[in-house]
Amino acid sequence: MTMxxxxxxxxxxxxxxxxxxxxxxxxxxxxxxYLADMSGTYRDLAGxxxxxxxxxxxxxxxxxxxxxxxxxxxxxxxxxxxxASSTVRRWVENENVDLVAGLVASSVSIAVSDILExxxxxGIVSGSAASSIxxxxxxxxxxxxxxxxxxxxxxxxxxxxxxxxxxxxxxxxDYAFGHALEGDVTRVVEANGGEIIGTLRHPFPTPDFxxxxxxxxxxxxxxxxLANAGADTTNAINTASEFxxxxxxxxxxxxxxxxxxxxxxxxxxAQGIQLTTGWYWDMNDETRAWSDRFEEETGVRPTMVHxxxxxxxxxxxxxxxxxxxxxxxxxxxxxxDTPINDMFAKNGKIRADGRMVHDMYLAEVKxxxxxxxxxxxxxxxxxxxxxEAYRPLSESKCPLVTSK
Amino acid sequence: xxxxxxxxxxxxAGQLLIGVINGAFYxxxxxxLAVIFGLLKIINFAHGAMxxxxxxxxxxxxxxxGVNYWVALFLAPLLVGxxxxxxxxxxxxxxxxxxxxxxxxxxxxxxxxxxGVLTNIYGVSGLRYxxxxxxxxxxxxxxxxxxxxxxWVIVMALLVCFGTWFMIxxxxxxxxxxxxxxxxxxxxGFGINVPLLISLTYGFGVMLAAFAGVLAAPIYSVTxxxxxxxxxxxxxxxxxxxxxxxxxxxxxxxLMGVIEGLTKTFYPPASSAVIFLVMVxxxxxxxxxxxxxxx
Numbered sequence: 091m092t093m094x095x096x097x098x099x100x101x102x103x104x105x106x107x108x109x110x111x112x113x114x115x116x117x118x119x120x121x122x123x124y125l126a127d128m129s130g131t132y133r134d135l136a137g138x139x140x141x142x143x144x145x146x147x148x149x150x151x152x153x154x155x156x157x158x159x160x161x162x163x164x165x166x167x168x169x170x171x172x173x174a175s176s177t178v179r180r181w182v183e184n185e186n187v188d189l190v191a192g193l194v195a196s197s198v199s200i201a202v203s204d205i206l207e208x209x210x211x212x213g214i215v216s217g218s219a220a221s222s223i224x225x226x227x228x229x230x231x232x233x234x235x236x237x238x239x240x241x242x243x244x245x246x247x248x249x250x251x252x253x254x255x256x257x258x259x260x261x262x263x264d265y266a267f268g269h270a271l272e273g274d275v276t277r278v279v280e281a282n283g284g285e286i287i288g289t290l291r292h293p294f295p296t297p298d299f300x301x302x303x304x305x306x307x308x309x310x311x312x313x314x315x316l317a318n319a320g321a322d323t324t325n326a327i328n329t330a331s332e333f334x335x336x337x338x339x340x341x342x343x344x345x346x347x348x349x350x351x352x353x354x355x356x357x358x359x360a361q362g363i364q365l366t367t368g369w370y371w372d373m374n375d376e377t378r379a380w381s382d383r384f385e386e387e388t389g390v391r392p393t394m395v396h397x398x399x400x401x402x403x404x405x406x407x408x409x410x411x412x413x414x415x416x417x418x419x420x421x422x423x424x425x426x427d428t429p430i431n432d433m434f435a436k437n438g439k440i441r442a443d444g445r446m447v448h449d450m451y452l453a454e455v456k457x458x459x460x461x462x463x464x465x466x467x468x469x470x471x472x473x474x475x476x477x478e479a480y481r482p483l484s485e486s487k488c489p490l491v492t493s494k
Numbered sequence: 495x496x497x498x499x500x501x502x503x504x505x506x507a508g509q510l511l512i513g514v515i516n517g518a519f520y521x522x523x524x525x526x527l528a529v530i531f532g533l534l535k536i537i538n539f540a541h542g543a544m545x546x547x548x549x550x551x552x553x554x555x556x557x558x559x560g561v562n563y564w565v566a567l568f569l570a571p572l573l574v575g576x577x578x579x580x581x582x583x584x585x586x587x588x589x590x591x592x593x594x595x596x597x598x599x600x601x602x603x604x605x606x607x608x609x610g611v612l613t614n615i616y617g618v619s620g621l622r623y624x625x626x627x628x629x630x631x632x633x634x635x636x637x638x639x640x641x642x643x644x645x646w647v648i649v650m651a652l653l654v655c656f657g658t659w660f661m662i663x664x665x666x667x668x669x670x671x672x673x674x675x676x677x678x679x680x681x682x683g684f685g686i687n688v689p690l691l692i693s694l695t696y697g698f699g700v701m702l703a704a705f706a707g708v709l710a711a712p713i714y715s716v717t718x719x720x721x722x723x724x725x726x727x728x729x730x731x732x733x734x735x736x737x738x739x740x741x742x743x744x745x746x747x748x749l750m751g752v753i754e755g756l757t758k759t760f761y762p763p764a765s766s767a768v769i770f771l772v773m774v775x776x777x778x779x780x781x782x783x784x785x786x787x788x789x
Contacts, residue, residue: 129610129613129618129719130618130719131618131719133613133617133618134617134618134619135619264762264763290762291762291763292758292762292763292765293762293763293765293766293767295723296766297714297715297720297723297724298516298714300512300515300516300644301509301512301513301516301755301758301759301765302758302762304505304508304509304512304638305505305509305758305759307638307639308502308504308505308508320619321618321619321620321715321717324619324620324715325714325715328713328714328715329713332625332632332641332643332644332713333632333639333641334631334632334639334641338639350617350619351619353619354619354620354621354622354715355620355622356622358624359622
């Protein structure tokens with residue numbers, strides 16, 4: 091027995107020494123798991139085309155990192171935290187997945203981040219909105235990349251209050267993301283001298299908004315705000331226009347709209363709506379060039395999430411290359427130390443809480459006269475500097491920040 | 495303003511009206527399910543997909559061939575009805591007489607296939623469909639603004655529901671249908687083509703779903719997944735009304751629309767669950783549903 095014990099101890103010690111050196115990529119393979127809603131409400135904003143963006147990044151990187159091959163697996167999380175948890179558990183515990191990318195529904199990202207922390211693997215959240223992901227739900231094992239509810243509220247809500255929308259009625263999707271957005275909007279509206287006179291939490295998803303729109307109309311608020319996403323938002327906007335919300339003098343504020351949503355609504359229905367976005371394909375030559383390539387692959391223009399998946403995958407692979415390791419903490423630290431300068435962001439940086447902060451944009455949907463093509467949808471009104479856009483670390487509830 | 499449980503009466507009146515309109519949708523959809531189950535004993539899990547096909551084909555017919563709303567109102571249900579006949583002839587017929595679970599699984603599979611294929615082609619963000627010009631705007635009722643189109647929906651849905659009930663319960667064709675499913679051998683002995691009758695009945699039930707889809711196209715996001723959201727609710731409506739009861743499906747549909755509408759007013763987060771709560775309670779006290787015959 092003692093012999094056995096000794097052997098075991100020395101084996102563990104050797105393993106720790108090797109581990110401590112972190113010189114190599116595990117299994118000689120960097121394995122990326124792409125998890126997203128591939129078939130439901132959030133399919134178009136990330137989904138299969140996000141997988142294409144990820145593959146574009148790997149191809150552009152050269153298909154190998156330090157001689158190790160790069161493998162990708164993907165799965166449909168069906169917007170279910172349960173499905174997502176069991177998938178990711180299998181990936182990291184049995185299939186040697188090093189990075190989980192994609193991650194769309196906020197409830198999914200929060201569930202997955204716990205499993206990543208238990209197994210010390212890395213996750214990059216590109217599709218989720220809830221700002222709580224890097225606040226009360228922050229872990230040392232995930233990074234939140236593209237946007238969150240904090241800048242959405244900061245950009246859109248403060249712009250609408252400044253234009254005279256003082257009283258607000260909020261229609262909230264009744265789950266983690268909606269609650270986070272509602273909280274962030276309330277804070278911004280009240281800080282700018284406005285008032286929330288009512289909130290209504292509707293089930294996710296809701297196919298018929300007429301009842302809720304009627305209640306919003308009856309509230310008499312200046313602004314009817316939509317703290318929801320995807321089909322819920324487009325349904326609500328269509329119903330609001332059918333019931334004459336704007337004709338009766340109320341302003342409609344959609345807090346989270348993706349390019350694909352606006353494309354589905356069309357400029358006739360969506361014109362004049364203000365929104366906050368982390369990226370737009372038609373900003374400069376760099377974004378246009380990448381978007382042209384993306385459109386060749388997929389047939390559509392990319393959303394900010396697609397661009398974010400490409401950019402974050404590149405950053406990850408560069409960090410693996412620089413450190414020669416696929417260990418989660420080593421790579422995360424390298425990514426935090428490296429400013430992000432690519433077609434997605436300029437001087438973006440990943441903070442201690444895992445939040446990637448970069449400039450955000452207040453945009454307005456073009457009128458049919460202004461729009462020169464199917465995807466010519468936004469004009470950028472204002473750049474919201476990174477420091478102003480995101481929750482300052484001084485307000486953070488993340489233990490990684492507060493314990494320092 | 496007078497209040498009921500903290501909700502102004504005017505708001506409540508609006509919500510009741512909206513409830514009736516949504517209920518008319520439920521009635522139309524559950525009616526088709528009830529016809530198919532009542533006469534053919536098929537649990538049609540493809541019903542939501544047929545509703546979706548009705549809406550999708552309305553949009554696609556307009557985009558590709560310029561077919562307007564009025565033509566689509568007839569053409570789309572006919573096309574989808576034909577799809578239904580094909581499904582019945584080539585698939586459902588093979589498992590006739592087997593346990594209900596077979597038809598349930600088969601139609602569920604068909605629904606997944608249709609949804610999956612269309613999702614791959616069209617995505618899920620929703621297809622655009624403009625409201626026909628005649629229906630632009632609405633009327634001010636004092637307690638709410640009622641868009642003309644919603645008025646049209648309720649009138650059309652009720653007309654079709656009543657017409658279907660009348661045809662099945664009161665006409666000779668309906669009598670053939672009911673008799674054909676009761677004792678098909680005897681009916682064939684009388685020279686009635688029962689297999690054809692069954693194909694047409696399935697096609698008709700599916701047409702009702704497609705018709706609801708056309709009505710939905712201008713007001714809801716038209717996506718390949720729109721049917722799966724509504725299917726389960728509609729099944730609950732049919733169970734509450736009593737599987738197979740035609741009149742029961744119509745009355746329960748409207749009733750559930752109103753109950754859901756009231757829940758949306760008093761406690762919105764429960765509005766997606768309330769119908770299932772009613773279902774549980776009804777099944778506890780009347781296992782065959784409100785209007786079902788005791789087995």
